Amino acid sequence: MGRTPPHPDSSQFDLQRVLEALVDPVRRSIVTQLDASGEDVACGGFDLPVSKSTATHHFTVLREAGLIRQYYVGTSRMNALRRAELDDVFPGLLDALVRAGRARPGHDEART
Amino acid sequence: MGRTPPHPDSSQFDLQRVLEALVDPVRRSIVTQLDASGEDVACGGFDLPVSKSTATHHFTVLREAGLIRQYYVGTSRMNALRRAELDDVFPGLLDALVRAGRARPGHDEART
């Protein structure tokens, strides 16, 4: 299992899938935190209001939609935002969402 | 019933709600068609792969999220994209989505 899980190529990105991934507040929070941090972040490094197993599920959905890239470092699973590829395929989308999340108090940013 | 139904003020727009509205392919198709047409369109003027009652449901969701404005003309219910207000509150979001829908073959544009 240790090895890197399957990631879609950017040529396979699908808008429907991406939106389904981003419509969940927890997942959007992950993307937002990742974007804000500017660095890759381990699963445990996020502030999420759900159990570990649920978090795993969300990371999987994000990965399969092509939003993040995951790789292992020791026992930690690191997560990287696939910004360049996303911007290439869906120009402006990520930025608009991140901006929107910042502007509106919204249900983003989990826990304190 | 004839009278205009309740519409949220742009100050009440909520990102979560907007995304929940736009994640459905049928609803996104409505928005896309509305954007492409440039004019207000009656409910019956859309090309949708669902029954009338389901369509009514989708229009309601879009209206309550603030994406469209609805008003009656005779027995027809007209739909207008609230573009300016949306652009104001969520800059770039609508454009990014419409562009993305055009670029990727995707599940948008219903029927032929």
Next chain:
DNA sequence: CCAGAAGTACGATGGCTGTCAAACTTCGAT
């Protein structure tokens, strides 16, 4: 070698929501 940390896998469950058909309401023409 062992304990613990970091995740994953696996069911199970509950709630939401997209879908439809059928009956009803309104408005416009004829």
Next chain:
DNA sequence: ATCGAAGTTTGACAGCCATCGTACTTCTGG
């Protein structure tokens, strides 16, 4: 005053998906 067109309402139903706990796997540090 009637018929049809355009939507709405209501209720039912099915499928999906976010969530959790528990058990399991792996890797690291002592």
